[in-house]
Amino acid sequence: MGLVMTVINIAYFIAAILFIVGLKQMASPTTARRGIVWAGVGMVLATVVTFAHPEVQGTVNYLLIILGIAIGGGLAWWSGRKVAMTDMPQMIALYNGMGGGAAAGIGAIYLLQADPETASDVILGIAVLGSLIGSVAFSGSMVAFAKLQGLMDKTVHFPAQQWVNLGLFAVTVLLGLSLALSGGDVNNFVLLLFFVLALAFGVLMTLPIGGADMPVVISLYNALTGLAVGFKGLVLDNPALMIAGIVVGAAGTLLTQLMAKAMNRKISNVLFKQFGGSSGGEAESVTGSMKPIEASDAGIMMAFANKVIIVPGYGMAVAQAQHKIWELTQLLIQRDVAVKFAIHPVAGRMPGHMNVLLAEAGVPYDIIYDLDEINNEFKTADVAIVIGANDVVNPVARTDPDSPIYGMPILNADQAKNVIVIKRGRGAGFSGIENHLFYADNTRMLYGDGQKAASELIHAIKEIG
Amino acid sequence: MIEGFVALYIFMLAAFTGYEIISKVPVILHTPLMSGSNFVHGIVLVGTMVALGHAATPLEQLVGFIAVILAAGNAVGGYVVTERMLEMFKTSNKGGK
Numbered sequence: 001m002g003l004v005m006t007v008i009n010i011a012y013f014i015a016a017i018l019f020i021v022g023l024k025q026m027a028s029p030t031t032a033r034r035g036i037v038w039a040g041v042g043m044v045l046a047t048v049v050t051f052a053h054p055e056v057q058g059t060v061n062y063l064l065i066i067l068g069i070a071i072g073g074g075l076a077w078w079s080g081r082k083v084a085m086t087d088m089p090q091m092i093a094l095y096n097g098m099g100g101g102a103a104a105g106i107g108a109i110y111l112l113q114a115d116p117e118t119a120s121d122v123i124l125g126i127a128v129l130g131s132l133i134g135s136v137a138f139s140g141s142m143v144a145f146a147k148l149q150g151l152m153d154k155t156v157h158f159p160a161q162q163w164v165n166l167g168l169f170a171v172t173v174l175l176g177l178s179l180a181l182s183g184g185d186v187n188n189f190v191l192l193l194f195f196v197l198a199l200a201f202g203v204l205m206t207l208p209i210g211g212a213d214m215p216v217v218i219s220l221y222n223a224l225t226g227l228a229v230g231f232k233g234l235v236l237d238n239p240a241l242m243i244a245g246i247v248v249g250a251a252g253t254l255l256t257q258l259m260a261k262a263m264n265r266k267i268s269n270v271l272f273k274q275f276g277g278s279s280g281g282e283a284e285s286v287t288g289s290m291k292p293i294e295a296s297d298a299g300i301m302m303a304f305a306n307k308v309i310i311v312p313g314y315g316m317a318v319a320q321a322q323h324k325i326w327e328l329t330q331l332l333i334q335r336d337v338a339v340k341f342a343i344h345p346v347a348g349r350m351p352g353h354m355n356v357l358l359a360e361a362g363v364p365y366d367i368i369y370d371l372d373e374i375n376n377e378f379k380t381a382d383v384a385i386v387i388g389a390n391d392v393v394n395p396v397a398r399t400d401p402d403s404p405i406y407g408m409p410i411l412n413a414d415q416a417k418n419v420i421v422i423k424r425g426r427g428a429g430f431s432g433i434e435n436h437l438f439y440a441d442n443t444r445m446l447y448g449d450g451q452k453a454a455s456e457l458i459h460a461i462k463e464i465g
Numbered sequence: 466m467i468e469g470f471v472a473l474y475i476f477m478l479a480a481f482t483g484y485e486i487i488s489k490v491p492v493i494l495h496t497p498l499m500s501g502s503n504f505v506h507g508i509v510l511v512g513t514m515v516a517l518g519h520a521a522t523p524l525e526q527l528v529g530f531i532a533v534i535l536a537a538g539n540a541v542g543g544y545v546v547t548e549r550m551l552e553m554f555k556t557s558n559k560g561g562k
Binding site for chain 1 (some may be wrong): 469472475476479480481482483484486487488489490491494495496497498499500501502503504505506507508509510511512513514515516517518519520521522524525526528529530531532533534535536537538539540541542543544545546547548549550551552553
């Protein structure tokens with residue numbers, strides 16, 4: 001091993017340590033900011049030394065590398081800076097998909113260059129596997145991005161969808177197998193077809209998945225990209241890729257499981273069954289009616305309460321209402337009302353999505369509570385304000401075994417003395433299930449956009465003086 | 466060339482490490498951590514650089530070039546987004562205590 005390669009390997013080794021330590025630090029609120037900087041240093045280090053890698057050759061190739069980093073990095077820097085906090089989930093999906101595509105690209109080049117003299121079946125097989133996973137993560141993430149960005153209808157269904165997908169997957173795997181067993185004598189047409197079908201499979205697999213399941217799906221694709229990167233590390237003989245990729249693959253898998261568990265959904269159900277699609281049996285019919293309330297009345301109710309619990313959901317993110325909600329909270333605190341925020345693990349489009357938004361608005365940690373911490377407190381709350389949340393407060397999850405969300409842990413907002421639901425319209429949630437909470441005797445509906453409704457409430461409380 | 470079994474050990478240990486890192490994380494950090502791990506697999510950039518570095522035909526160069534663009538987007542975008550999220554946590558911490 002030459003001197004240059006030794007230096008490079010040492011740099012990769014340090015980068016791998018920085019990634020692991022950085023991720024570990026990101027797992028604790030006090031050190032999280034340092035963590036991303038450490039990981040960033042590792043990334044810069046690994047990237048810089050790679051310019052000296054003996055396998056990187058040719059002036060044109062050098063120029064292309066620099067140009068590619070400038071274009072990709074520049075666009076990502078610009079978009080990442082510009083994007084609103086509420087749009088973070090789809091940006092993560094987008095950047096993650098790009099990583100998957102890059103891993104697939106490495107696989108494509110490796111297979112194009114495969115030499116029958118030296119190629120090993122095992123490495124070819126791993127290159128194919130990594131390419132398949134990377135391609136699916138790429139096109140799947142792009143669909144997730146398009147859905148969350150509102151560029152595409154929420155869900156797409158067609159007859160015999162599962163069978164079409166299964167058939168497509170089987171054909172793709174067979175093509176991959178033939179590539180892996182080709183002994184390095186790769187047929188370019190088969191290669192092209194393999195990539196096209198793998199990309200198509202990623203699209204078709206993601207199309208029927210609804211908005212409520214997106215956090216799980218994005219996290220899953222994140223884990224898949226990690227796995228693909230790890231496999232490419234083996235193909236390229238690059239330990240930095242192997243370690244970083246597999247660490248992310250494992251961490252992402254666990255994170256996906258945690259999320260699916262919080263929603264009481266099996267990962268296989270998320271991917272292969274539509275919400276409520278085949279749950280069988282009619283859901284309990286709703287009794288009662290939705291009772292509207294004016295902002296002025298709701299404001300009085302809150303201003304004279306002892307304890308108010310706010311339950312934010314995706315609707316708050318859409319309406320960008322977090323700043324107004326915090327202003328409202330401060331007003332209530334000034335009036336000696338105890339205000340707490342209750343965050344369901346899957347409120348929004350990613351776990352912790354609501355925490356991020358509330359943090360952005362300046363809401364302190366110590367009044368934000370997890371489901372387990374606060375669920376018993378609803379009983380003692382005078383008012384529960386549900387803003388833009390739906391399925392996560394639907395009591396049928398406790399009461400109706402026929403409901404598709406039955407068994408999902410929910411916030412017991414219905415146990416508060418009064419419930420005010422801020423909601424744009426009368427429609428059902430992403431799951432399409434009627435929410436019995438909205439019809440309950442102690443529930444009043446405050447219709448309107450979250451931001452506007454919060455402004456009206458602020459106004460109403462200020463009026464009281 | 467990393468020997469087959471050594472590679473297997475690396476995979477196993479890395480998998481345990483990843484699992485261990487996530488297992489004790491408060492819910493509030495799930496999103497930043499997902500974003501952070503998204504950034505870490507941006508290391509694929511190094512792989513795309515090497516792959517493009519020994520590309521010989523125009524087709525390979527094209528594929529490699531696209532791969533480098535995508536990988537750079539993953540790394541830079543992942544960093545910017547994660548950093549922005551964590552920045553807000555700091556502000557809120559100060560304001561709250």
